[in-house]
Amino acid sequence: MKPARTELLVPDEAGLARAAAILRAGGLVAFPTETVYGLGADARDGRAVAAIFEAKGRPRFNPLIVHVPDIAAAREIAVMGDLAEAVAARFWPGPLTLVLPIRPGAGVSELVTAGLESVAIRVPAHPVARALLNTFGGPLAAPSANPSGRVSPTSAAHVLSGLDGRIDAVLDAGPCEVGVESTILSLTGDASVLLREGGVPAEALAAALGAMPVRPDPVNDLRPDSPGQLASHYAPRGTLRLNAARPEPGEVFLGFGPGGGDLTLSEAGDLTEAAARLFGCLHHLDEIGAERIAVAPIPSDGLGAAINDRLRRAAAPRD
Known part of the structure; x- marks a missing residue:
């Protein structure tokens, strides 16, 4: 049953208590992370998790990320070997998701893990x-708080633009700092596998792992083995043309670096600023009704790899 309205909560003691009460009752609450806003439900409650898929229109074969407050809580859900412990100690808390063997009896809904x-x-x-x-006081399953396949939200206003009336509440703590989703690293096999570029650059992971993580074969839309693997994702309503030196007639230009454009990710050519602004710019392009969008080239080092990953998925053919 859909809520009559979506509450906008201030993240003070009363707002947090209200959000926790909604979650304990099986409701959905969008909340800020350093990357994007997530749509949270009790990861142990199958009906609550199912409501995430319904609200987002998300395929149920697409796994969700479980959010926990600390490494001790992660150990109760996942089997953490020595390498996982070392990586977690280096990057948690932070914008890194680890895919690990699930612990028997973890109590997480099978909908979370698909x-x-x-x-x-x-x-x-x-x-x-x-x-x-x-x-x-428990784990939260939380994908990005937006309709499936659309642009991820970096503010409470972005959440409401897509999910108002479809979820119970939003905790409004202003804009997200990183602006692109977490990096996803699988440590389930013999090799560390980079499943999604994100807020922790691959170079930083390589320094911690002692080697660059393996990048997998092209994603499988039919059966992804982790969140963030669908080929068409993060899409505005207009079509994107990437690595454009200049716009063609009728295109809105999303620039990067000196010279800007109709809209710019970073006039200074700063990748951190560009990552933080990426989804906000795509939302703005929707708001102005841009039907054709040309995007300037973005360097592929550091956070540029995550930015280019999101832009490629946003530009991918859609059903």
């Missing part, structure tokens, strides 16, 4: 996310 024997898990760094997790 029936796989692994679980995607993260300890977010955002103080409001951590406060909510501690107030709620």
Whole structure:
């Protein structure tokens, strides 16, 4: 049953208590992380998790990320070997999701894992996310708080533009700092596998792992083995043309670096600023009704790899 309205909550003691009460009752609450806003439900409650898929229009074969407050809570859900412990100690809390073998008896709904024997898990760094997790007292399944396949939200206004009236509440803590989703690293086999570029650059992971993680073969839309693997995703309503030196007639130009454009990710050519602005710019292009969008080239080093990953998926053919 859909809520009569979506509550907008202030992330103070009363707002956090209200959000936790909604979650305990099987409701849906969008909350900020350092990457994007997530749509949270009790990861142990199958009906609540099913409501995430319904609200987003998300395919049920697509796994979800479980958010927990600390490494100790992660150990209760996932089997963490020595390498996972070392990586977690280096990057948690932060914008890194680890795909690990699920612990027998973890108590997480099978809808969260899509029936796989692994679980995607993260300890977010955002103080409001951590406060909510501690107030709620359990793991939260939380994909991005937007209709499936659309642009991810980096503000409460973005959440409401897509999900108002379809979820119970939003904790509004202003814009997200990182602006692209977490990096996803699988440690389920003999090799570390980079499943999604994100807020932790691959170069930083390589320094911690002692080698660059393996990149998998092209994604399989029919049966992804972790969140964030669908080929067409993060899409605005208009079509995108990437690596454009200049716009063609009728195109809106999304620039990067000196010279700008109709809209710019970073006039200074700063990848951190560009990552933080990416989804906000795509939302703005929707708001102005841009039907054809040309995007300037983005360097592929550091956070540029995550930005280009999102842009390629946004530009991918759609059903």
